Amino acid sequence: MRAVAVRGAWCAAGLALGAATAVAELLLTLLAGLSLLLVLAWPRGRRAVLRRLGAIASRIADTERRRLGRFLGVRISDTYDDGRALRYVVARWPLGLLGGLVLFCMATGLLYVGFGLFGWFFHGIEYPWAVVATGLAGLFLVFLTVQAVFGTALLEGQLAGRLLGPSHQDELERRITQLATSRAEMMDAVHDERRRIERDLHDGVQQRLVALGMLIGRARRSRDTERAGQLLLQAHEESRRALAELREVAWRIYPPVLDEAGLRAALETVAERTPLPVHLDYTVDEPPGRQVQTVAYFVVSEAVTNVVKHSGATRIAVTLRREPGARTLCLRVEDDGSGGADPTGGGLLGLAGRVAALDGRFAVHSPAGGPTEITAELPCA
Template sequence: MVWTWVRVGVGVLLGAVTGLVELVYLIWAGIILVPAWPQPRARRAAVQRIQAGARNLAEVERWRLAAFLRAENASDYTGARAVEYLVLRWAVGLLGGLVLLLFLYGAAVGVVWVRDLLVGRSTLLLAVAQVLLGAVGLFLCVQGFAGIAAIERHLARRFLGPSRREALERRITELSTSRAGVVAAVDTERRRIERDLHDGVQQRLVALGMLLGRARRAPGSTELVAQAHEETQQILDELRDVAWRAYPAALDNLGLHEALLRVAERAGIPVRLRYELDERPPTAVETAAYFVVSEAVTNAAKHAYAQEVTVDVARADKLTVRVQDDGVGGADPSGSGLSGLARRVAALDGEFTVDSPAGGPTVIVAELPCA
């Protein structure tokens, strides 16, 4: 938190310097524009020079905003927009400088107050009053910094923000990436189902066929018939597991809460589920949330050697799924399972994060829009 405010303070300080530079630049621009205004050719040349210089200053501002105020802006703004931005922005920069000067003045006065208290020039009552006054001044300065930063971001977004064309291009890129991710996730899921059927169910069917062949050649062999019957039950269990992992019927019939309870029952380790939804989310969101929890719990049991998993499902503006385990950590977000979940969440314009330092804990969070 302290470093955040230091970063903002440095950003405001640099903004005060650039604000002064921008004021001087605008004065210079007015000086060269006024005499050139009656002549169209000279006016166009002057306007082009002014706009080119304004873009250079705006690029400096974009760097400052990104580096210190965490404000990202587009680069496709026009020179005219850059001039409009500077016309308003210089005043905000100087205002930020004024707030910074007040903060430094208050800090200097506080040092003097502390010195007076240490050398006995101040009474206890006066010291208490000074502390209260200093706290109020600090609060006002902090709010001033926050307000200046908010105005800076708003101005940059208003004048230097992406054009409609760039916004659409970004959206097209995001949708193309999401579509490719969905296709890859579907292919991965198909390969997993094929592998489960080939390595599990198919092998058991082969064994069942061999048992039935032996039973035909040895009439009256109740032991072989019993083995075949047991193998049939195991095949049915594996088919149910494959079908459940592909898409649980309980999700459609009973809802997300019941489906997650069954995930907890089948996990093999204790799973604490906190489900705080008052109504069912949309089907696509419900499905994505289910698979996030299912994959995360499976990974915790099989790979993280966890002793307990906590699952939280809540909804504010978005449906948030948070899965935390006490395992060894080190989960790879680029692995097939987690990357597939990331693509599934991205396809719904959601956000997916994995925090898994070595030694644990692993925390997986998915935020899914429900509108």
């Protein structure tokens, strides 16, 4: 209830500012009509007038875009040109004045309610039923105008999205570019992962196996039974270390617990294997699909690994949330380290590529001095 009231207050403030800008937009519309009427038969003059009007309209549209984003929660791209801005300004002023009218009616209803209460408690009244009827009428008017505030705010967002937002062709081109970029990033991430696996095998497991072979060879050539036993004991220990490193590499490639027990168990295992204390807050009522679980696991796992290696942190907080019926899995990895993480670095760029491959959102907030916060939103539908 409180969230609805706060949302309504912000919408009302946005409509009040929109009513003020609608007056300027109405004046610009009248000026545009008069100016174009004067140069209607002069093509060069008409183009010059449209350029000036478009520049003014673009500044007004920028103001409207910031107002919509701050008060109404509507995000509009700034890629529109002057012509689209002019069309938006010309089409928007009636809606802006409508918002002002809705707020005026709301104020009138509140005035009726306040007048009735003031008269009832502080002054003697001769017609109490008339005062009650007036107060109820005021409450009903307030109720209607509250609905109208949200409806007008919705219309504001739809109008701006239709006239200022990208066209269908632009949206398709943007989507194609995004898919091509995410595919290239995913290929780079796959190649980086292959190089990392090769490096882990070469520097770890392979060296262990070479040492194991040398120890067994020395044991076979040794004529001292006691010395041969010591060498075989060393070879046995070396084989155990090689097996442990091989399991570690296999775990980093893909943890079997993710398929066997699910995402929560896999993340709990990550927390147990991490040398720093990890607080896991897992609030997911409905498990997402396998691809989403896999990407979420690797984002958390790689982010925790980066924290341990580079941040100098003392604790890590991992949060995963998905509300009932929601179509998005939200995850956050936060640490108390020194900050300064580079979002364009290889590790974080690879995570961004994984998230982008699912059409999700990935963000890194890491000011100098910390803390570092990595967030991702993964669509589940």
